[in-house]
Amino acid sequence: MAAASSLFKRYALQKASPGERGVFQQYWKHRHLFLLLLPGLVYFIVFRYLPIYGLTIAFKDFRFLEGIWGSPWVGLDVFQNVFSRADFWEVFRNTFLLSIYKLIFGFAPPILFALLLNEIRNAFYKKAVQTISYLPHFVSWVVLGGLFIQFLSPSIGPINILLKAMGLKAIYFLGDPKWFRTTLVVTDIWKSMGWGSIIYLASLSNIDTAMYEAADIDGANRWQKMRSITLPSLSPVITIMLILAVGKLVNDNFDQIFNMYNPAVYSVGDVLGTYTYREGLENMSYSYATAVELFKNVIAFALVYSANKIAGKINEYGIW
Amino acid sequence: MSYRASAVERLVTGGIYALMFLICVVTLYPFLYILSTSLASSNVPLTQIQLIPPEISLESYRRVLEYPLIGIGYCNTIVRTVLGTFLSVLVTLMMAYPLSKKYFPHRTFWTGLVVFTMFFSGGIIPNYILVRSLGLMNTVWALVLPELVSAFNLVIVRNFMMSLPDSLEESAKIDGANDITILFRIVLPICKPIIATIALWVAVWHWNSWFDSLIYATRAENQVVQLVMRRIVLEGSQNSMSLSAQMNRQNEIVTPENLKAATIMVTTIPILLVYPFVQKYFVKGIMIGSLKG
Secondary structure, eight states: OHHHHHHHHHHHHHHSOHHHHHHHHHHHHTHHHHHHHHHHHHHIIIIIIHHHHHGGGGGBOOOGGGHHHHSOBOTTHHHHHHHHOHHHHHHHHHHHHHHHHHHHHHSHHHHHHHHHHHTOOOHHHHHHHHHHHHHHHHSOHHHHHHHHHHHTOTTTOHHHHHHHHTTOOOOOTTTOHHHHHHHHHHHHHHHHHHHHTHHHHHHHHTSOHHHHHHHHHTTOOHHHHIIIIIHHHHHHHHHHHHHHHHHTTTOOOHHHHHHHOOGGGHHHHOOHHHHHHIIIIISOOHHHHHHHHHHHHHHHHHHHHHHHHHHHHHSSOOOO | OOHHHHHHHHHHHHHHHHHHHHHHHHHHHHHHHHHHHHHBOTTSOGGGOOSSOSSBOOHHHHHHHHSHHHHHHHHHHHHHHHHHHHHHHHHHHHHHHHHTOTTSTTHHHHHHHHHHHHHOOOOHHHHHHHHHHTTOTTSTHHHHSTTSSOHHHHHHHHHHHHTSOTHHHHHHHHTTOOHHHHIIIIIHHHTHHHHHHHHHHHHHHHHHOOHHHHHHOOSGGGOOHHHHHHHHHTSTHHHHHHHHHOOOSSSOOOOHHHHHHHHHHHHHHHHHHHHHHHHHHHHHHHHHHHHHO
16 A cells, blocks of 8 residues: 555656646545545436436437437427427416415414414423324325325215215215315325424524513513514514425425326326326336426426515525 | 403413314324224224224234235335435445545535535436436335435535534544544544434435335335335225235135225334334424525
């Protein structure tokens, strides 16, 4: 090793130009560190950067046998094909509608839940409620999909049994286009409300208690304290969470829909993620699916960027 | 404070307590319903499932556990979780160490290379083409390698290492230890808390992952347990029919619904048992993440 290193140094000194020599020697000096970096580096190049290069198939007519490199370029033909198809626009509409519904109905519950939980003084009860509310977060949609299919079943599901007992008609929650979106939104809130409240609870625990004590002395009631102390203290976090939520408007909860939908509700429940999956991996239209996904990512980026700009105008809490 | 105000206060407080209790019931009810269904004997009509079924039978569980693919699926899940978590933590740790050293050449560039991937990725299709081209289909590597190092975790470990005092390694350097020895002998033991946290995140992620197995494992015997469950419950009229038709022991009949419920429970129970103990580490993750975001 020592011999090799002195040989290398001599070689590097003879062959390299002064600037290059510096870099070489730097890396040689820290060769053990570089060796530690190497496996991760190889991983990032192969599994993170090669797929980014693979995005070029959105502009090619990709054929597996010829590989990404060998497939012929077709310019924007694939995108033209995407935008000319009616089913793409239906899916695009579904994605947006569903996300907007989830934002409208799903944004407030975690905040309200955190505020109410914050009013509870009994530490044990509070902890228990929190722990139970986290449960659905740890169960994947693939399990919950199976669970809800049975739970919402028109023939044996408890909700429909109750409806029928009241003399009403059974509702096909997962099979009726009129109900499918509602079902998705409600089950999503059910799954994410407890977990989503963590961030707000943390902010609530950071509020200076001296403010509340001062308010008590001034004779403020619960409602006034909430309005003048709690909500203003939460507003930066709420703003950031809102920006992030807007950024996710095209991120369509693939896992949830994929495990709950069926052809009967494609017209309302098929979203960009599931569409990409079916077109790309079931119909093998690799270029087409990649173009759809690339388009989705561009929109997502634009959304985050503009949401951040708008938020920056309103107040000084941006994410960059 | 007047008596009336305090009465109203108490009423409001009571209301909040009751509402919280209701939220817990709504959260737990679907799970309890499935649990009851899985425990109910097939003599109990499915429209009359109660919290504690009038006739309890473990036959559905026995059938599910005897179904070979469930066992194989569990093995696949455990293998990918153990192997994936071990390799992820190892490579993340090795990569974070050089990036935490101010004197490492081109550190900013190498770190930027990692951070860039937080914002840009290839997406499903290019990843699928890559895994297929590398010949990883139907192997555990298809589930372990694509998500081996998360840029987010790497940055967290790197920041943790940057907060350690330099004096730690200087004495070892004087003794002639090289960086690799220092990392594994000195730095690693100090990093234990952050390693445990990240290992936990990765492990739960692996345990709950199923989509990669769906696209990369075309053969039933390579699929993870979540997917086996999905096939039985969602697509699986055939599977569950054949399951319920297995008249391997006395002629006790099990309905597909009881079986599906038992399958759901069998795949969920490990998570249910573990999550109360690991949740606090996940909360920590949200906190770190929110500081970043």
